Amino acid sequence: MFTGLIEEVGRLRRIESRGEALLLTVSARKVLEGVKLGDSIAVNGVCLTVVAYDGAGFSADVMPETYRHTNLKGLKPGEHVNLERAMLAGGRFGGHIVQGHVDGTATIVSRTPEANAVVFRLRPDRQHLLRLVVPQGSITLDGISLTVVSVDRTAGTLAVSIIPHTLAETALAHKQAGDTVNVENDILGKYIDHLLHERQGRSSQETAASGLTEAKLREFGF
Structure with missing residues (x-):
């Protein structure tokens, strides 16, 4: 989970394209503090997993689903990107709940x-x-x-x-x-939108299964 408070502006050092799969290498400093393989870092709001790092940056894979739904596919070497490490459980919560799952x-x-x-x-x-x-x-x-x-x-x-x-x-x-x-x-x-649509869908299915229709409701004065 993230907070939406950007820790650092990095630069895209290199981008390797394999169809709709990408390998991004980002120059950074602050977000490298205490970094380990498998850690999550949000790049332009996209939660990515660190697969390699050195003293000047880190690399992360971008899968096809992320490629299709984000602007990462349009990045070019040298561009600035927003960076944030995943929130620590004891950290300050200054923004709002951010998953890093771009819509x-x-x-x-x-x-x-x-x-x-x-x-x-x-x-x-x-x-x-x-x-x-x-x-x-x-x-x-x-x-x-x-x-x-x-x-x-x-x-x-x-x-x-x-x-x-x-x-x-x-x-x-x-x-x-x-x-x-x-x-x-x-x-x-x-979540509220999803639950409301799920409930509405179930209500419609239950009504149809009971044989209750709009015409029948009118017949009984509703």
Whole structure:
């Protein structure tokens, strides 16, 4: 589990492509402290497993499922990436619950200064992701725990406001309109949505099995 508080901005040193499988090598320093093989490090919000490391960075595999649903496939050597180690049980919980399991990507529509902040407006590449976005709720973009400031369901966009510290200390500083970010919706919303749909599906099946239909309900005055 992660918190969405970025520890370090690394750089992609090398990327090896094997079809829809990748091997990423990332230059880093802080996240290497105490690192062991098999440890989890979030790269742009994607939970990856360390398969090799040295004094200047680490390597991690990207499987096809991750390749298809994240922006890691579009990375190029030299690009900045957000890094966070998995949270320690006794650590401070400063962001929100982040799994590192990306739901999809979003494209930056605009980047607009507003006083001391910068407002990013984004359009999810899969519109169903907006269903779980709540104004003033939590969302993770490229591994960063952020607060949603608005949702425009007609335009299919959401907006977040970035304070100077977050902009300066994350790879978001290098993102412009047209770039993509990884999106992880709030885990609480995802579980509630899943349970409601499961319950609705079971209710429909139980109704059909009992022979109860809309026409029969009308017949009895309902």
